[in-house]
Amino acid sequence: xxxxxxxxxxxxxxxxxxxxxxxxxxxxxxxxxxxxxxxxxxxxxxxxxxxxxxxxxxxxxxxxxxxxxxxxxxxxxxxxxxxxxxxxxxxxxxxxxxxxxxxxxxxxxxxxxxxxxxxxxxxxxxxxxxxxxxxxxxxxxxxxxxxxxxxxxxxxxxxxxxxxxxxxxxxxxxxxxxxxxxxxxxxxxxxxxxxxxxxxxxxxxxxxxxxxxxxxxxxxxxxxxxxxxxxxxxxxxxxxxxxxxxxxxxxxxxxxxxxxxxxxxxxxxxxxxxxxxxxxxxxxxxxxxxxxxxxxxxxxxxxxxxxxxxxxxxxxxxxxxxxxxxxxxxxxxxxxxxxxxxxxx
Amino acid sequence: xxxxxxxxxxxxxxxxxxxxxxxxxxxxxxxxxxxxxxxxxxxxxxxxxxxxxxxxxxxxxxxxxxxxxxxxxxxxxxxxxxxxxxxxxxxxxxxxxxxxxxxxxxxxxxxxxxxxxxxxxxxxxxxxxxxxxxxxxxxxxxxxxxxxxxxxxxxxxxxxxxxxxxxxxxxxxxxxxxxxxxxxxxxxxxxxxxxxxxxxxxxxxxxxxxxxxxxxxxxxxxxxxxxxxxxxxxxxxxxxxxxxxxxxxxxxxxxxxxxxxxxxxxxxxxxxxxxxxxxxxxxxxxxxxxxxxxxxxxxxxxxxxxxxxxxxxxxxxxxxxxxxxxxxxxxxxxxxxxxxxxxxx
DNA sequence: TTGTAGGCGTTATCAG
DNA sequence: CTGATAACGCCTACAA
Numbered sequence: 261x262x263x264x265x266x267x268x269x270x271x272x273x274x275x276x277x278x279x280x281x282x283x284x285x286x287x288x289x290x291x292x293x294x295x296x297x298x299x300x301x302x303x304x305x306x307x308x309x310x311x312x313x314x315x316x317x318x319x320x321x322x323x324x325x326x327x328x329x330x331x332x333x334x335x336x337x338x339x340x341x342x343x344x345x346x347x348x349x350x351x352x353x354x355x356x357x358x359x360x361x362x363x364x365x366x367x368x369x370x371x372x373x374x375x376x377x378x379x380x381x382x383x384x385x386x387x388x389x390x391x392x393x394x395x396x397x398x399x400x401x402x403x404x405x406x407x408x409x410x411x412x413x414x415x416x417x418x419x420x421x422x423x424x425x426x427x428x429x430x431x432x433x434x435x436x437x438x439x440x441x442x443x444x445x446x447x448x449x450x451x452x453x454x455x456x457x458x459x460x461x462x463x464x465x466x467x468x469x470x471x472x473x474x475x476x477x478x479x480x481x482x483x484x485x486x487x488x489x490x491x492x493x494x495x496x497x498x499x500x501x502x503x504x505x506x507x508x509x510x511x512x513x514x515x516x517x518x519x520x521x522x523x524x525x526x527x528x529x530x531x532x533x534x535x536x537x538x539x540x541x542x543x544x545x546x547x548x549x550x551x552x553x554x555x556x557x558x559x560x561x562x563x564x565x566x567x568x569x570x571x572x573x574x575x576x577x578x579x580x581x582x583x584x585x586x587x588x589x590x591x592x593x594x595x596x597x598x599x600x601x602x603x604x605x
Numbered sequence: 606x607x608x609x610x611x612x613x614x615x616x617x618x619x620x621x622x623x624x625x626x627x628x629x630x631x632x633x634x635x636x637x638x639x640x641x642x643x644x645x646x647x648x649x650x651x652x653x654x655x656x657x658x659x660x661x662x663x664x665x666x667x668x669x670x671x672x673x674x675x676x677x678x679x680x681x682x683x684x685x686x687x688x689x690x691x692x693x694x695x696x697x698x699x700x701x702x703x704x705x706x707x708x709x710x711x712x713x714x715x716x717x718x719x720x721x722x723x724x725x726x727x728x729x730x731x732x733x734x735x736x737x738x739x740x741x742x743x744x745x746x747x748x749x750x751x752x753x754x755x756x757x758x759x760x761x762x763x764x765x766x767x768x769x770x771x772x773x774x775x776x777x778x779x780x781x782x783x784x785x786x787x788x789x790x791x792x793x794x795x796x797x798x799x800x801x802x803x804x805x806x807x808x809x810x811x812x813x814x815x816x817x818x819x820x821x822x823x824x825x826x827x828x829x830x831x832x833x834x835x836x837x838x839x840x841x842x843x844x845x846x847x848x849x850x851x852x853x854x855x856x857x858x859x860x861x862x863x864x865x866x867x868x869x870x871x872x873x874x875x876x877x878x879x880x881x882x883x884x885x886x887x888x889x890x891x892x893x894x895x896x897x898x899x900x901x902x903x904x905x906x907x908x909x910x911x912x913x914x915x916x917x918x919x920x921x922x923x924x925x926x927x928x929x930x931x932x933x934x935x936x937x938x939x940x941x942x943x944x945x946x947x948x949x950x
Numbered sequence: 951t952t953g954t955a956g957g958c959g960t961t962a963t964c965a966g
Numbered sequence: 967c968t969g970a971t972a973a974c975g976c977c978t979a980c981a982a
Contacts (some may be wrong), residue, residue, distance in 0.1 A: 262748070306749065309975085311721050355701070356689065541886075545860045
């Protein structure tokens with residue numbers, strides 16, 4: 261009552277294996293009658309062709325490998341959702357490896373994937389790897405000939421396509437928004453100083469402060485290793501620098517910043533304005549709601565898949581690799597003051 | 606400078622394919638010298654055995670299929686993290702399909718997976734499927750002989766193992782906690798009334814209200830379809846019933862409840878206490894921080910993997926299927942009043 | 951219209 | 967110690 265391969269089906273039908281195979285693929289060189297007879301029986305016995313064999317034969321897997329630092333970060337979750345959706349739409353499966361921001365796990369994941377189980381790889385690079393600036397293990401994929409597309413956390417020096425967020429401009433615009441709402445002493449707080457993304461955001465912040473006009477303070481950059489000593493670090497900085505505006509390099513830092521400020525009996529945004537990144541649930545639910553950079557993570561996932569599939573299906577084109585950069589939007593909510601048109605520059 | 610299969614390697618080494626294969630597997634019937642010669646060359650040429658062929662031969666894939674409603678919900682994200690971690694530890698890969706809570710997508714996912722690409726399936730059932738109480742498509746996996754383990758959102762009537770959270774007791778204990786802190790008019794608000802999980806939580810709530818002692822109000826159950834009309838629905842209920850305690854069936858509802866209450870110039874927990882489920886970031890970052898049920902999602906993911914691998918690797922055992930139920934903890938924070946020992950029952 | 955043969959890359963068995 | 971052969975399940979020329 262259960263048939264697992266063509267041979268068994270063929271025996272029951274008293275046909276050859278190849279005829280059954282062709283009938284199931286609806287080939288015109290098999291008589292219509294036979295075709296329907298075969299298909300009916302196949303259905304009845306719940307026959308499903310073995311993909312492994314098909315893949316081995318065709319050399320394709322219709323599977324995309326995804327290496328991602330984690331899935332709990334809402335940004336990565338959104339990207340993943342986008343990846344899955346687009347992959348499903350294009351009839352690809354995805355296999356996921358979580359690097360946990362560790363280089364060794366990332367390396368293992370690569371070894372796991374480049375042995376024929378996937379047609380291509382999407383990767384966002386682990387913090388550790390970016391800190392160490394060591395991409396040998398990534399080069400292995402390239403050498404192996406497996407198409408690869410980097411997304412969000414990207415590193416140059418690898419022959420592959422990249423998709424990232426325009427983090428520089430995002431931070432630049434966000435900082436300018438703080439300036440336009442009257443902030444003079446703007447700090448940048450970051451738990452991701454070692455990543456490409458963190459670097460771009462910092463640059464954007466610094467550049468914006470360089471704009472003439474307004475008597476701004478010198479840059480105040482607060483780098484934190486993790487969230488445990490967050491409050492302490494920020495409190496110290498707040499007291500020392502009379503900060504009146506904060507650009508946080510991720511969502512959680514922004515939320516913690518709000519909490520810290522309020523714990524000092526200060527008001528957001530009256531005393532201190534706060535802008536974050538990611539535009540996730542935390543931003544929507546915080547009190548006050550958080551002004552934040554929207555990164556279009558879902559779209560990024562989709563685009564990454566499309567680009568990878570292009571490389572998979574048209575591998576010839578040795579055109580130069582592209583680096584596409586996604587624009588961001590600033591979603592203004594209540595953690596920043598209303599804009600004062602008189603002071604816009 | 607790149608070798609993709611044993612045949613090519615064998616030619617270079619002037620050996621037979623089978624000898625090379627054995628040498629790479631370090632078989633003692635190949636001379637030590639040959640073995641190292643082969644391995645050296647394999648490394649030099651970057652040879653990686655083709656898993657597809659290996660799998661076809663062995664009939665195993667060392668891959669687990671995961672069908673999950675979504676990955677953005679922090680609870681599912683945590684479960685997924687647990688699944689991935691344990692799978693990696695046991696040297697399994699995972700392929701992920703997101704059902705988006707839609708039955709058709711769930712069905713497609715099943716078809717995608719049971720054709721030999723995975724050794725077993727982990728599934729948490731889509732809302733739609735649970736609403737319709739239709740599990741034909743799930744039965745297909747069972748019929749096909751692929752081991753399957755259900756987690757969190759489970760349905761009976763399927764011959765398989767299940768792992769779920771003790772949602773009944775969780776809600777029961779949470780409701781009792783509200784009672785113990787002096788709440789008399791306790792409401793239950795749920796956006797997941799159609800799911801197994803939502804049902805259990807409601808039952809726990811109702812049972813707790815049935816306890817004698819304290820002059821409690823009748824049950825107040827607020828079922829919402831989505832979050833858009835949330836505020837309106839809750840405001841109406843608050844006005845009508847003088848609610849002083851809320852058990853929310855998920856994290857987001859709890860957060861929205863706090864916001865709604867505060868928007869009415871009421872205080873949490875002084876006027877209304879709130880308890881949620883999931884214990885995610887939102888609970889930790891809200892203001893006041895949220896008293897919440899911890900479900901140990903990560904552990905659930907791990908356990909599900911272990912159980913599935915057991916079935917995969919020892920398929921003979923036709924022992925009865927197990928349904929393991931994970932205990933929960935109540936994490937008390939600031940959205941509930943301090944307990945008044947005098948009123949504990 | 952149907953069947954036969956060979957091969958995708960690997961491995962287990964058995965022969966040399 | 968090494969090599970030839972068959973098999974996993976499927977597909978596609980080509981032959982009948």
